[in-house]
Amino acid sequence: MAFHEVRFPDDISRGARGGPERRTQIVELASGDEERNASWASSRRRYDVAYGIRRADDLAAVVAFFEARNGRLYGFRFKDWADFKSCLPSQTPSATNQVIGTGDGTTTAFQLVKAYASGAQTWTRAITKPVAGSVTVAIDGVEQATGWSIDTTTGLVTFDTAPASGAAITVGFEFDVPVRFDTDTLDVTLDIERLGSITSIPLLEIRR
Template sequence: MSSFLEERLPLDVRLGASWADDYEVLITTTAGGAEYRKLVHPFPVRSFHVSFTGDQADLWARVMALYHRAYGKFAGFRVRCRDDFSTNGLTGTPTPLDETLANSATGIYQLRNFYGTNGTALAGVGYPARTIYKPVASTVVAAKNGVTISSGLTVDPTTGLITIAPAPLFTDTITAGCQFDIPCRFNSAIEMTALSPSVRDCGSIDLIELLQP
């Protein structure tokens, strides 16, 4: 049974949603009050909290149907964050020069999006990256050494891997941009409240990002 559904949580029911990025940090406090902090992973993990009110029939056909197809917390799905869905300034039109990808000798590259600053990636703290596993295929653009790649570019929208043929040299600089969804799963049951015979209110749906969908 597949543990990921290549479909998107309906956009129009996410009005009123809130989201947050967090980092896994282990904090130990000594008896004297000193803190020792360990960064478990250097990339953000996003969570969403969704509340909405909708027509009962529409609610069942859209949100509840996805919830049941996913078997609740079992399977993942795509979520588009209205404030962060592009490698170009969070919401801009992607360009081939948006993000520098890691060097590869095989011609296969993983899409990613950096946070915290602009420009060249920096070593150490202050420039974490989110691996883009679920790009919107039609929006992916790439460049080699600053020149847009117009042919030989293949995109896998289920993994975020792009293939360039013929394979560039290891010393070539490959950059890319795209729109993307965030792979998530339900992190709570869906509780409904009947406001009228035809209207249902959902006060809380929690979603959590999948780091390895």
């Protein structure tokens, strides 16, 4: 996958709009009942970062970032300010936030994930772009300062020695969303009051 490990400017992404999208097929029967089927097993996020442009310099930064990514060709990192931690937005990530696996005495690599729970239902999201320096790891509730490494390009935690059988492996982290531009054209409007604007700059989450 063509991907640049760079992050879209934070001061512009802070004003973006967007969030998760799902694809559901709904068939209404003659009786008025419905049959619903999920076309996607996982959600996909969409954003529009045009709302974060407030100055002419912001506009210039977006145009430069767009050109450097060759439009839709290269993916990049994006900070979703509404959802970028392993914990609640008001909290600080800790090593016991998310369970990523249970030791079996053999497995050494575990994928970062984040669980979204509501009532009895839980959906688990794979996290592939953790922020460097933000990941902490614990085994059975005891934080591990050494003995492991994190690949910030894939979200894989690898232990030097496989965790013991039955040991709970938990993590805390901040993360970015892998996205790409969902357009090959930037429609720039110049005006006196705003010194330039773009009506829409859509981003689309990249799923592997």
